[in-house]
Amino acid sequence: MSMTEFDITYYAPGFPAHGNKARASFVDGSLVINGQEVKVPLSEIGVTLGGFDHKQLYLFWHHEEGRYAISPVDGNALEQLQKSTPEPLAGLLKNAVKDASRKARRSHFGLGVLGLFLLLPLLLAGLVVWQSHSIAGWAAGYISIENEQKLGEMAFQQATAGMKLRQGGMDAAAVREIGSRLTQGSKYKYQWYVAEDPSINAFAVPGGYVVVNTGLIQAADSAEEVAGVLAHEVQHVELRHTLKNMLHSLGLRAALALALGDVGSSALGNVAAQLSELRFSRDLESEADKNGLAALRNSGIAPQGMVRFFDKLRKQEGATPPALLSTHPASEDRMRVLQEMIKEQGAWPAKPLPYDWTIVKSTSK
Numbered sequence: 001m002s003m004t005e006f007d008i009t010y011y012a013p014g015f016p017a018h019g020n021k022a023r024a025s026f027v028d029g030s031l032v033i034n035g036q037e038v039k040v041p042l043s044e045i046g047v048t049l050g051g052f053d054h055k056q057l058y059l060f061w062h063h064e065e066g067r068y069a070i071s072p073v074d075g076n077a078l079e080q081l082q083k084s085t086p087e088p089l090a091g092l093l094k095n096a097v098k099d100a101s102r103k104a105r106r107s108h109f110g111l112g113v114l115g116l117f118l119l120l121p122l123l124l125a126g127l128v129v130w131q132s133h134s135i136a137g138w139a140a141g142y143i144s145i146e147n148e149q150k151l152g153e154m155a156f157q158q159a160t161a162g163m164k165l166r167q168g169g170m171d172a173a174a175v176r177e178i179g180s181r182l183t184q185g186s187k188y189k190y191q192w193y194v195a196e197d198p199s200i201n202a203f204a205v206p207g208g209y210v211v212v213n214t215g216l217i218q219a220a221d222s223a224e225e226v227a228g229v230l231a232h233e234v235q236h237v238e239l240r241h242t243l244k245n246m247l248h249s250l251g252l253r254a255a256l257a258l259a260l261g262d263v264g265s266s267a268l269g270n271v272a273a274q275l276s277e278l279r280f281s282r283d284l285e286s287e288a289d290k291n292g293l294a295a296l297r298n299s300g301i302a303p304q305g306m307v308r309f310f311d312k313l314r315k316q317e318g319a320t321p322p323a324l325l326s327t328h329p330a331s332e333d334r335m336r337v338l339q340e341m342i343k344e345q346g347a348w349p350a351k352p353l354p355y356d357w358t359i360v361k362s363t364s365k
Protein backbone atom coordinates (compact mmCIF):
# COMPACT_ATOMS: atom_id res chain seq x y z
CA MET A 1 0.00 0.00 0.00
CA SER A 2 1.44 3.35 -1.00
CA MET A 3 1.35 6.14 1.50
CA THR A 4 1.76 9.79 0.61
CA GLU A 5 2.67 12.19 3.36
CA PHE A 6 2.02 15.89 3.04
CA ASP A 7 2.86 19.00 5.07
CA ILE A 8 0.05 20.51 7.06
CA THR A 9 -0.74 23.12 9.63
CA TYR A 10 -2.40 21.34 12.52
CA TYR A 11 -4.94 23.18 14.70
CA ALA A 12 -5.98 21.63 18.00
CA PRO A 13 -7.28 22.78 21.38
CA GLY A 14 -4.40 24.22 23.35
CA PHE A 15 -2.32 24.93 20.25
CA PRO A 16 -1.36 28.48 19.26
CA ALA A 17 -3.99 30.15 17.03
CA HIS A 18 -1.75 29.82 13.98
CA GLY A 19 -1.45 26.06 14.50
CA ASN A 20 1.57 23.79 14.48
CA LYS A 21 3.48 22.31 11.57
CA ALA A 22 2.92 18.59 11.08
CA ARG A 23 2.79 15.84 8.48
CA ALA A 24 -0.25 13.80 7.55
CA SER A 25 -1.29 10.89 5.39
CA PHE A 26 -4.24 8.59 4.82
CA VAL A 27 -3.86 5.04 6.09
CA ASP A 28 -6.56 2.35 6.08
CA GLY A 29 -9.55 4.67 6.09
CA SER A 30 -8.07 7.06 8.64
CA LEU A 31 -6.29 10.35 8.62
CA VAL A 32 -2.97 9.90 10.37
CA ILE A 33 -0.93 12.80 11.74
CA ASN A 34 2.76 12.62 12.63
CA GLY A 35 3.15 8.90 12.14
CA GLN A 36 0.62 7.43 14.53
CA GLU A 37 0.31 10.29 16.99
CA VAL A 38 -3.26 11.09 15.89
CA LYS A 39 -5.63 8.85 13.97
CA VAL A 40 -9.07 10.04 12.81
CA PRO A 41 -11.64 7.91 10.95
CA LEU A 42 -12.56 9.49 7.60
CA SER A 43 -16.26 9.36 8.46
CA GLU A 44 -15.70 11.94 11.20
CA ILE A 45 -13.97 14.46 8.97
CA GLY A 46 -15.63 17.42 7.31
CA VAL A 47 -14.28 19.77 4.66
CA THR A 48 -14.57 23.52 4.80
CA LEU A 49 -13.08 26.55 3.15
CA GLY A 50 -11.69 29.47 4.99
CA GLY A 51 -8.76 31.70 4.88
CA PHE A 52 -7.88 34.45 2.56
CA ASP A 53 -10.45 34.61 -0.27
CA HIS A 54 -12.02 31.33 0.90
CA LYS A 55 -9.20 29.55 -0.86
CA GLN A 56 -7.75 27.79 2.14
CA LEU A 57 -8.92 24.23 2.55
CA TYR A 58 -9.51 22.76 5.98
CA LEU A 59 -10.30 19.22 7.03
CA PHE A 60 -11.87 19.31 10.47
CA TRP A 61 -13.35 17.08 13.15
CA HIS A 62 -14.50 17.34 16.73
CA HIS A 63 -13.37 15.59 19.82
CA GLU A 64 -14.27 15.97 23.48
CA GLU A 65 -11.71 18.70 23.98
CA GLY A 66 -13.01 20.72 21.04
CA ARG A 67 -12.32 21.40 17.42
CA TYR A 68 -9.43 20.05 15.39
CA ALA A 69 -8.44 20.97 11.87
CA ILE A 70 -5.65 20.56 9.39
CA SER A 71 -4.81 22.60 6.34
CA PRO A 72 -2.23 21.92 3.61
CA VAL A 73 0.69 24.36 3.91
CA ASP A 74 1.03 25.12 0.20
CA GLY A 75 -0.07 24.21 -3.31
CA ASN A 76 2.21 21.21 -3.39
CA ALA A 77 0.81 19.83 -0.14
CA LEU A 78 -2.72 20.47 -1.39
CA GLU A 79 -1.97 18.49 -4.52
CA GLN A 80 -0.56 15.58 -2.49
CA LEU A 81 -3.58 15.67 -0.23
CA GLN A 82 -5.99 15.66 -3.14
CA LYS A 83 -4.20 12.79 -4.84
CA SER A 84 -4.14 10.59 -1.78
CA THR A 85 -7.57 11.30 -0.26
CA PRO A 86 -9.79 8.22 -0.40
CA GLU A 87 -13.56 8.28 -0.99
CA PRO A 88 -15.96 9.46 0.34
CA LEU A 89 -13.81 12.34 1.54
CA ALA A 90 -12.40 12.82 -1.96
CA GLY A 91 -15.85 13.80 -3.24
CA LEU A 92 -16.34 16.41 -0.50
CA LEU A 93 -12.90 17.74 -1.24
CA LYS A 94 -13.52 18.07 -4.96
CA ASN A 95 -16.69 20.08 -4.38
CA ALA A 96 -14.98 22.38 -1.91
CA VAL A 97 -12.08 23.10 -4.27
CA LYS A 98 -14.49 23.80 -7.14
CA ASP A 99 -16.36 26.18 -4.87
CA ALA A 100 -13.14 27.92 -3.90
CA SER A 101 -11.95 28.67 -7.41
CA ARG A 102 -15.39 30.02 -8.30
CA LYS A 103 -15.36 32.37 -5.31
CA ALA A 104 -11.80 33.47 -5.98
CA ARG A 105 -12.65 34.45 -9.54
CA ARG A 106 -15.61 36.47 -8.35
CA SER A 107 -13.87 38.46 -5.64
CA HIS A 108 -10.71 39.55 -7.38
CA PHE A 109 -10.54 43.07 -8.62
CA GLY A 110 -7.28 44.95 -8.73
CA LEU A 111 -6.14 48.24 -7.26
CA GLY A 112 -7.38 51.15 -9.34
CA VAL A 113 -4.71 53.60 -10.43
CA LEU A 114 -7.04 56.47 -9.74
CA GLY A 115 -7.68 55.25 -6.23
CA LEU A 116 -3.98 54.93 -5.64
CA PHE A 117 -3.51 58.52 -6.74
CA LEU A 118 -6.30 59.79 -4.51
CA LEU A 119 -4.92 57.95 -1.52
CA LEU A 120 -1.32 58.94 -2.04
CA PRO A 121 -1.37 61.39 0.89
CA LEU A 122 -2.57 58.59 3.12
CA LEU A 123 0.17 56.39 1.78
CA LEU A 124 2.90 58.92 2.48
CA ALA A 125 1.64 59.93 5.89
CA GLY A 126 1.18 56.31 6.81
CA LEU A 127 4.69 55.31 5.81
CA VAL A 128 6.09 57.76 8.26
CA VAL A 129 3.89 57.17 11.28
CA TRP A 130 2.21 53.81 10.89
CA GLN A 131 3.38 52.68 14.28
CA SER A 132 0.80 54.75 16.01
CA HIS A 133 -2.63 53.31 16.73
CA SER A 134 -4.20 56.68 16.10
CA ILE A 135 -3.06 56.54 12.49
CA ALA A 136 -4.72 53.16 12.10
CA GLY A 137 -7.85 54.76 13.53
CA TRP A 138 -7.61 57.56 11.05
CA ALA A 139 -7.13 55.11 8.14
CA ALA A 140 -10.24 53.26 9.31
CA GLY A 141 -12.18 56.41 8.45
CA TYR A 142 -11.39 55.72 4.78
CA ILE A 143 -12.95 52.29 4.88
CA SER A 144 -16.63 52.09 4.03
CA ILE A 145 -19.05 49.98 6.03
CA GLU A 146 -19.48 47.87 2.91
CA ASN A 147 -15.76 47.10 2.65
CA GLU A 148 -15.54 46.54 6.38
CA GLN A 149 -18.33 44.01 6.01
CA LYS A 150 -16.32 42.22 3.29
CA LEU A 151 -13.23 42.12 5.47
CA GLY A 152 -15.37 40.90 8.36
CA GLU A 153 -16.85 38.11 6.29
CA MET A 154 -13.39 36.96 5.32
CA ALA A 155 -12.12 37.09 8.88
CA PHE A 156 -15.25 35.34 10.12
CA GLN A 157 -14.82 32.51 7.59
CA GLN A 158 -11.20 32.05 8.63
CA ALA A 159 -11.75 32.32 12.34
CA THR A 160 -14.63 29.87 12.36
CA ALA A 161 -13.29 27.29 9.92
CA GLY A 162 -14.22 23.94 11.35
CA MET A 163 -16.29 25.35 14.22
CA LYS A 164 -19.71 23.83 14.77
CA LEU A 165 -21.80 26.93 14.18
CA ARG A 166 -25.55 27.18 14.11
CA GLN A 167 -28.31 29.76 14.02
CA GLY A 168 -31.14 27.41 14.99
CA GLY A 169 -32.19 26.34 18.47
CA MET A 170 -33.60 28.07 21.53
CA ASP A 171 -30.22 29.41 22.62
CA ALA A 172 -29.39 30.88 19.21
CA ALA A 173 -32.85 32.47 19.03
CA ALA A 174 -32.34 34.07 22.45
CA VAL A 175 -28.90 35.37 21.44
CA ARG A 176 -30.34 36.79 18.22
CA GLU A 177 -33.30 38.45 19.93
CA ILE A 178 -31.26 39.97 22.74
CA GLY A 179 -28.50 41.00 20.33
CA SER A 180 -30.96 42.64 17.95
CA ARG A 181 -32.40 44.69 20.79
CA LEU A 182 -28.93 45.84 21.77
CA THR A 183 -27.99 46.87 18.24
CA GLN A 184 -31.20 48.53 17.12
CA GLY A 185 -30.50 51.32 14.65
CA SER A 186 -26.93 50.15 14.02
CA LYS A 187 -25.39 50.65 10.60
CA TYR A 188 -24.16 47.06 10.66
CA LYS A 189 -26.22 44.05 9.68
CA TYR A 190 -25.51 41.72 12.55
CA GLN A 191 -25.45 37.97 12.27
CA TRP A 192 -25.69 35.90 15.42
CA TYR A 193 -24.25 32.44 15.82
CA VAL A 194 -23.93 29.83 18.53
CA ALA A 195 -20.75 27.72 18.42
CA GLU A 196 -20.93 24.27 19.93
CA ASP A 197 -17.85 24.67 22.06
CA PRO A 198 -17.62 24.13 25.82
CA SER A 199 -15.11 26.91 26.45
CA ILE A 200 -16.60 30.08 27.93
CA ASN A 201 -16.19 32.59 25.16
CA ALA A 202 -17.88 35.01 22.79
CA PHE A 203 -16.49 37.30 20.15
CA ALA A 204 -17.56 39.82 17.54
CA VAL A 205 -15.94 40.35 14.15
CA PRO A 206 -15.91 43.61 12.13
CA GLY A 207 -19.03 44.07 10.06
CA GLY A 208 -21.19 42.44 12.74
CA TYR A 209 -20.55 38.72 13.01
CA VAL A 210 -21.11 37.61 16.59
CA VAL A 211 -20.32 34.13 17.93
CA VAL A 212 -21.36 32.88 21.37
CA ASN A 213 -20.08 29.53 22.61
CA THR A 214 -22.45 27.03 24.22
CA GLY A 215 -19.95 27.08 27.09
CA LEU A 216 -20.90 30.69 27.79
CA ILE A 217 -24.63 29.90 27.57
CA GLN A 218 -24.08 27.21 30.21
CA ALA A 219 -21.97 29.44 32.44
CA ALA A 220 -24.66 32.13 32.53
CA ASP A 221 -27.45 32.01 35.10
CA SER A 222 -29.78 34.44 33.39
CA ALA A 223 -30.46 36.03 30.01
CA GLU A 224 -29.33 39.32 31.54
CA GLU A 225 -25.84 37.92 32.04
CA VAL A 226 -25.62 36.92 28.37
CA ALA A 227 -27.03 40.33 27.42
CA GLY A 228 -24.23 41.97 29.40
CA VAL A 229 -21.55 40.11 27.46
CA LEU A 230 -23.26 40.81 24.13
CA ALA A 231 -23.72 44.49 24.96
CA HIS A 232 -19.99 44.79 25.58
CA GLU A 233 -18.84 42.67 22.62
CA VAL A 234 -20.88 44.47 19.98
CA GLN A 235 -19.30 47.76 21.03
CA HIS A 236 -15.98 46.51 19.68
CA VAL A 237 -17.76 46.39 16.30
CA GLU A 238 -19.78 49.59 16.71
CA LEU A 239 -16.71 51.58 17.79
CA ARG A 240 -14.58 49.82 15.13
CA HIS A 241 -12.06 48.73 17.77
CA THR A 242 -11.43 45.41 16.06
CA LEU A 243 -11.16 46.99 12.63
CA LYS A 244 -8.61 49.51 13.88
CA ASN A 245 -6.63 46.80 15.64
CA MET A 246 -6.58 44.68 12.52
CA LEU A 247 -5.51 47.62 10.37
CA HIS A 248 -2.75 48.41 12.78
CA SER A 249 -1.28 44.94 12.62
CA LEU A 250 -1.99 44.29 8.94
CA GLY A 251 -0.26 47.51 7.98
CA LEU A 252 -0.62 50.26 5.48
CA ARG A 253 -0.86 48.27 2.28
CA ALA A 254 -3.81 46.38 3.67
CA ALA A 255 -5.55 49.56 4.78
CA LEU A 256 -5.07 51.00 1.32
CA ALA A 257 -6.43 47.88 -0.36
CA LEU A 258 -9.44 47.93 1.96
CA ALA A 259 -10.12 51.60 1.38
CA LEU A 260 -10.32 50.74 -2.31
CA GLY A 261 -12.48 47.71 -1.74
CA ASP A 262 -9.80 45.31 -2.93
CA VAL A 263 -10.49 42.53 -0.47
CA GLY A 264 -8.69 40.13 -2.81
CA SER A 265 -5.40 41.91 -2.15
CA SER A 266 -2.54 39.74 -0.97
CA ALA A 267 -1.73 42.52 1.49
CA LEU A 268 -4.60 41.24 3.62
CA GLY A 269 -2.97 37.86 4.05
CA ASN A 270 -4.23 35.90 6.99
CA VAL A 271 -6.72 38.26 8.60
CA ALA A 272 -7.88 35.69 11.11
CA ALA A 273 -4.40 35.63 12.64
CA GLN A 274 -5.03 39.26 13.60
CA LEU A 275 -8.39 38.27 15.03
CA SER A 276 -6.90 35.79 17.42
CA GLU A 277 -5.23 38.74 19.10
CA LEU A 278 -8.45 40.41 20.16
CA ARG A 279 -6.90 42.20 23.06
CA PHE A 280 -7.69 45.83 23.54
CA SER A 281 -6.15 48.53 25.64
CA ARG A 282 -7.75 49.27 28.96
CA ASP A 283 -9.17 52.51 27.52
CA LEU A 284 -10.96 50.67 24.72
CA GLU A 285 -12.30 48.05 27.14
CA SER A 286 -13.60 50.81 29.33
CA GLU A 287 -15.19 52.51 26.33
CA ALA A 288 -16.89 49.24 25.36
CA ASP A 289 -18.17 48.85 28.94
CA LYS A 290 -19.56 52.37 28.94
CA ASN A 291 -21.27 52.13 25.58
CA GLY A 292 -22.41 48.60 26.40
CA LEU A 293 -24.17 49.91 29.49
CA ALA A 294 -25.80 52.62 27.38
CA ALA A 295 -27.03 49.93 24.97
CA LEU A 296 -28.50 47.97 27.90
CA ARG A 297 -30.20 51.11 29.12
CA ASN A 298 -31.65 51.92 25.66
CA SER A 299 -32.98 48.38 25.46
CA GLY A 300 -34.48 48.44 28.94
CA ILE A 301 -32.29 45.60 30.15
CA ALA A 302 -30.99 45.55 33.72
CA PRO A 303 -27.21 46.18 33.94
CA GLN A 304 -26.29 43.98 36.90
CA GLY A 305 -26.07 40.83 34.76
CA MET A 306 -23.03 42.26 33.03
CA VAL A 307 -21.18 42.86 36.28
CA ARG A 308 -22.35 39.58 37.80
CA PHE A 309 -21.18 37.48 34.88
CA PHE A 310 -17.66 38.87 34.64
CA ASP A 311 -17.35 38.85 38.40
CA LYS A 312 -18.43 35.22 38.51
CA LEU A 313 -15.83 34.21 35.90
CA ARG A 314 -13.17 36.06 37.81
CA LYS A 315 -13.91 34.15 40.97
CA GLN A 316 -14.19 30.80 39.25
CA GLU A 317 -11.73 28.29 40.59
CA GLY A 318 -9.48 26.22 38.40
CA ALA A 319 -6.08 26.42 36.80
CA THR A 320 -7.09 27.75 33.39
CA PRO A 321 -9.20 30.89 33.38
CA PRO A 322 -12.15 31.05 30.94
CA ALA A 323 -11.18 32.11 27.40
CA LEU A 324 -13.32 35.23 27.66
CA LEU A 325 -11.18 36.51 30.52
CA SER A 326 -7.97 36.24 28.52
CA THR A 327 -9.29 39.00 26.25
CA HIS A 328 -11.47 40.72 28.84
CA PRO A 329 -9.67 40.83 32.17
CA ALA A 330 -12.33 41.23 34.84
CA SER A 331 -10.06 42.95 37.28
CA GLU A 332 -11.44 44.27 40.53
CA ASP A 333 -10.69 47.67 39.15
CA ARG A 334 -12.82 47.13 36.07
CA MET A 335 -15.69 45.80 38.16
CA ARG A 336 -15.52 48.80 40.45
CA VAL A 337 -15.54 51.23 37.52
CA LEU A 338 -18.50 49.37 36.01
CA GLN A 339 -20.45 49.72 39.25
CA GLU A 340 -19.60 53.40 39.35
CA MET A 341 -20.79 53.88 35.78
CA ILE A 342 -24.08 52.18 36.64
CA LYS A 343 -24.51 54.40 39.65
CA GLU A 344 -23.74 57.50 37.60
CA GLN A 345 -26.33 56.66 34.98
CA GLY A 346 -28.95 56.15 37.66
CA ALA A 347 -31.51 53.36 37.73
CA TRP A 348 -33.49 52.77 34.56
CA PRO A 349 -36.75 50.93 34.04
CA ALA A 350 -35.94 47.35 33.09
CA LYS A 351 -38.21 44.40 32.48
CA PRO A 352 -36.79 40.92 33.06
CA LEU A 353 -35.87 39.30 29.74
CA PRO A 354 -38.55 36.77 28.74
CA TYR A 355 -36.42 33.63 28.91
CA ASP A 356 -36.29 30.87 31.46
CA TRP A 357 -32.54 30.40 31.30
CA THR A 358 -32.64 26.98 32.92
CA ILE A 359 -34.77 25.77 30.02
CA VAL A 360 -32.61 27.50 27.42
CA LYS A 361 -29.54 25.87 28.96
CA SER A 362 -31.11 22.44 28.97
CA THR A 363 -31.62 22.69 25.18
CA SER A 364 -28.14 24.08 24.49
CA LYS A 365 -25.46 21.56 23.69
Ligand SMILES: [Zn+2]
Pocket: 232, 233, 236, 280, 285, 288, 327, 328
Ligand atom coordinates in the same frame (compact mmCIF):
# COMPACT_ATOMS: atom_id res chain seq x y z
ZN1 LIG B 1 -13.88 43.87 25.28
